[in-house]
């Protein structure tokens with residue numbers, strides 16, 4: 137397979153990108169993969185640079201075209217590490233864990249692009265901080281079930297579910313868990 | 318040191334073991350990316366902070382053992398010579414980034430070289446586990462145990478919604494990169510691989526030729542790994558990957574059978590030409606080496622060659638990389654000299670094989 141960038145070398149890095157719901161196949165040679173920012177040279181997968189450059193173009197001409205709202209977005213800054221959204225968008229890396237909170241409301245479109253439409257973590261939870269998290273998750277699930285049971289007029293089930301929720305919430309409050317669910 | 322001893326020590330012990338489906342799957346790998354909650358990520362942290370992380374990791378984990386991963390050894394990048402770092406890169410124990418860019422980097426490497434925990438790479442902690450053959454489930458299970466063990470003493474950067482927080486948005490969520498290294502000569506010879514790659518990509522997996530210095534997948538060795546880390550659980554990610562890998566194994570076996578039926582003698586010829594070339598040449602470049610090693614390995618799997626151990630492909634693709642050759646030669650080598658030393662190392666490795674028979 138030919139490299140789609142230089143049309144000279146064999147493509148050896150292959151993956152699909154999802155942009156606005158459309159899947160685009162990328163087949164590039166090692167060299168182009170590095171040069172065009174499809175992969176960071178070390179990572180086994182691919183880097184974000186390419187996706188981000190489409191998301192936000194940091195050159196000044198493009199800056200002038202930004203709306204007030206977009207300009208505000210570029211200036212959001214992380215309290216903890218000092219990184220601005222603009223820096224994040226041009227580098228493609230977060231500065232610290234707090235950046236995730238700071239830029240939170242702008243991250244969903246990016247995560248959707250990179251992770252095939254997903255924005256919320258499923259999977260492992262750290263053991264020590266995690267027990268509360270998994271209990272809160274359980275409470276959320278039970279609340280959905282409770283609504284369903286009420287809608288189905290299955291009141292006996294609903295009462296049982298309500299007791300379960302109460303039990304879990306009591307537990308969480310005792311832990312000093314936030315109890316907001 | 319004799320060359321026999323050199324070669325023995327150069328190859329990671331687990332690489333010589335046989336695993337499930339090891340006629341096609343060379344190795345399985347799990348990598349988990351994690352960070353300390355309170356410190357900026359390594360690319361943006363001050364040196365003092367990175368130093369304190371190094372200090373902590375060394376104090377808590379150096380010389381510790383966990384499961385059958387004995388005697389984790391803490392190796393600081395700043396204390397290694399460039400060539401020593403390069404050797405670790407060629408063994409896939411550390412990344413090129415850790416070797417070249419982070420002078421505050423370190424790695425905790427288990428004695429059997431199955432586990433390597435990189436410290437202050439792009440993320441504070443990147444735990445990698447290798448298993449021979451097709452063993453993703455086992456690898457994930459032990460990676461989780463190892464992760465829990467580390468977490469006893471570390472507050473990980475974790476968010477209820479986003480999961481494990483990583484430097485790069487491509488790793489957030491599970492921080493998991495699962496991959497298998499596959500030897501797919503028959504799919505390449507029959508030109509089926511190129512057609513299968515787009516289909517694999519559509520399933521959210523990345524296919525990558527490795528060991529290519531330039532532009533080709535050398536030795537018909539491909540790495541298949543997950544692209545998505547957010548929104549799918551680790552076992553689901555592994556299941557997706559396994560499903561595709563199982564299909565590829567099936568197709569590769571089918572293509573091998575077809576080749577045997579339709580052009581057995583041509584295939585046998587190809588295998589023995591490559592065998593002869595490796596055994597007798599005096600100058601051999603890396604690309605030709607990889608091609609011939611792939612042929613020889615295929616020849617072993619198909620029963621044409623009986624007196625050579627299967628791990629020879631796995632071993633020699635590592636041993637014939639530039640830094641290993643220079644270690645073997647005990648000096649810096651020009652590319653031409655490398656080709657000479659490469660040929661000599663391969664010949665010696667084959668001689669070793671024949672001696673083991675008696």
Ligand SMILES: [Zn+2]
Pocket residue numbers: 139140141142143144145164165166167168169
């Ligand atoms: Zn190219």
Ligand SMILES: [Zn+2]
Pocket residue numbers: 214215216217218219230231232233234235236
């Ligand atoms: Zn930050």
